[in-house]
Amino acid sequence: MYIDKVKQEMKIPEKVRIFDTTLRDGEQTPGVAITPEEKIRIAKRLDNLGVDVIEVGFPAASLGERKAAQEIKGLGLNAKVCGLARVLQEDLDAALDSDVDYIHTFIGTSPLHREYKLHMDQEEILTKAVDAVEYIKDHGIIAEFSAEDATRTEFEFLKNIYTAVEDAGADVINVPDTVGVMVPASMRQLVGDLKEVVSIPISVHCHDDFGLAVANSLAAVEAGALQVHATINGLGERAGNTSLEEVVMALMATYGIKTNITTELLVGTSELVSRITGVKMPPNKAIVGENAFAHEAGIHVHGVLQKAETYEPLKPEMVGHTRRIVMGKHTGARAIKSKLDDYGIEMNEDQFCTLYDQVKKLGDKGKMVTDADLQALAETVLGKPKEEKVKLEGFTVMTGDNVLPTATVKLNIDGKIKTAAKTGVGPVDASINVIQDLVRETADIELKEYHIEAITGGTNALAEVFVIMADGEGHSATGRSTVEDIVMASVEAVLDSINKILLARDMDQLP
Structure with a gap:
């Protein structure tokens, strides 16, 4: 395997932690709103799945967010329960009031965020980041710090703020590719450079704006990142986040890196989240899509x-x-x-x-x-008879507004071509009427039962028609046809039944 040649040059860990943010960043998917009760259901499933951290939401956003965080924390899950907070006192207090055991705090660091969103200089931002981490640690809580828009931040400032929060007691630093602008080579380089200046675990949070979230997360792990932020089904802002199921299986199957994920539960978890959020997966979605295998x-x-x-x-x-x-x-x-x-x-x-x-x-x-x-x-x-005394040679049907449904049928009956047209209350009725009329000289056969069923959903579903026909001499037979056209299926089923009856009548006449 080619991967074996390059793995020797990588700094890949034996195990990677999975930080699940389905209930926070995943809920920020446009059009998605998850109730507290639904968050509890998903959190239980995520814990069974084996994620290491569950980011349950943004406690400062609403009372409902705080209550959901408290209830999830009260479940006694194996996973750490995390709340998101800006580096603001009110956000941090809301997270602490939620009784979470892990706080993920963040502030923008890129020139764009400093100038247009925060209106702060580097020194102010660094001070607020350090104060926030110290405040979290003063309360005995695990602290993870994110430099929002890290991948568009000058490396010197990024290095300074990450080393400063490490000195303040941060347990994990997170590198968000907030608008998904990285490519694997640059992500590998950035994480590798950060590994040279910080000693605490490095995490990554990648967005999928260019379809590279999973690839960039893997590149970060190649450089020594120990944790990956991910969401079930890749849900999240805009084009979404790193897909948990994809990154986990790539780590395990391609790199041989362990996680705590029980992979057999991935499809079931994906389906649960899809049902609750209303976001259906495309059939070709890797790992969990309907067509994946x-x-x-x-x-x-x-x-x-x-x-x-x-x-x-x-x-x-x-x-x-x-x-x-x-x-x-x-x-x-x-x-x-x-x-x-x-x-x-x-x-x-x-x-x-x-x-x-x-x-x-x-x-x-x-x-x-x-x-x-x-x-x-x-x-x-x-179910088709071995011999067919009556064969369909031609068939047309006409129906519509202000038109009496009319069927024209051409049959080959014992080598003789016969054609007739009949009307009916609908195209199926008209078709059966004309067939019965055409074979009447051969045998007076009447329809006794008619059933139709669409095999699968959709307007192009195959129609299965089942009929029972009988003559006046005590012969009856079932007929069946399965085609995509309901009227044609009805015609074929009736002819199938008629041929079986005629075959039975011939058998009766044998000495």
Whole structure:
């Protein structure tokens, strides 16, 4: 592995602490508001997950924030319960009143923040930072200090303020890439330079404005950072924060670095946070997305079925996920046969070829065939009679405003072509009416039952139609069809049933 060559040059630790800020920075995701009760639910799940610190919010913001912090602290969690505070007396007191055992305090340090937000010079900012840390430590609380917008701050000032808060008793210094402007090489350089001047643990808080939050966090660890701030699903301001699930799995699987995270709980935790916040994950979201361990392409599926590692860097079970073989236009025969084996469905070669062609045709129309779709299609193929006395040669239907639903059907009945048109209360009714009329000379067969069901959700869901037809001689048969068009599914199901009845009548006439 190439990583093994470069790891020797890195200062990577054996273990990294995970500081979770889902309930603070994650809640700052536009449109997200988490109630105190929901914060408690998420905090319990985060503690089960194994995060080291839970930043529960900004106690000075509201009474609700303080009450939520107090209640979470009262749960007796294994994780440290942290409150955020500016270097202001009222903020620090609000955090202390919340009974948290960890305070994360911050002040802006970059020229932009000094000039346009704070209207303070370097000396004033440094003094306030030191005073805040000393105040926290006077109360026997763990203190973490962040130089907000550190990555756009002059290094000399950054070095001065971090060494000053270390001297004041800070337990951890945090390096926020507040607007996500770093690249891995510069983050590695910055953390490495800070390691030369401070001896307390270095933490990083990266934002994803350029999609580099995880990469920058990993680069910081490569330079010796011992803690990473992260959120579940990468929630946070603007483009979000470092994704906890991504950075944890990269640390573990790629670098061999330990964390306290129980990785099997990642997907479940992701889903809980997604439900509570209302922020749905894109299907291609790394680690926890619906498609993170899904395969469609025939070459990939073949490889995965032989040896999962050919196209999977992780076992899905490691993160609480499951592997999915998705059926579509890229799906190979091996994948479909593997699925059929899972369902216990046996087919002969002709039946399988019919099923395979149906899956490919649906894929060409842009349809993804789900497990439920495949089973329904397979049942339809298996249920088809060996011989078809009645075959569909052509079919059109017309319906709409001020138009009586009309179906025109062309059938091949024992080698004779017959065509007719009929109306009905709807396109399905019209279609069944004309089919019954066309076969009446051969057999008087009537519809007894009709059921329809969408296999999966969505307007492009496959429709499964189930019918029971009967003649006047005591023969009845079920018919089934599964296609994406409800009217066509109804036509095919009716013809399926009719052919079964005609086959039964022929069997009765055998000597």
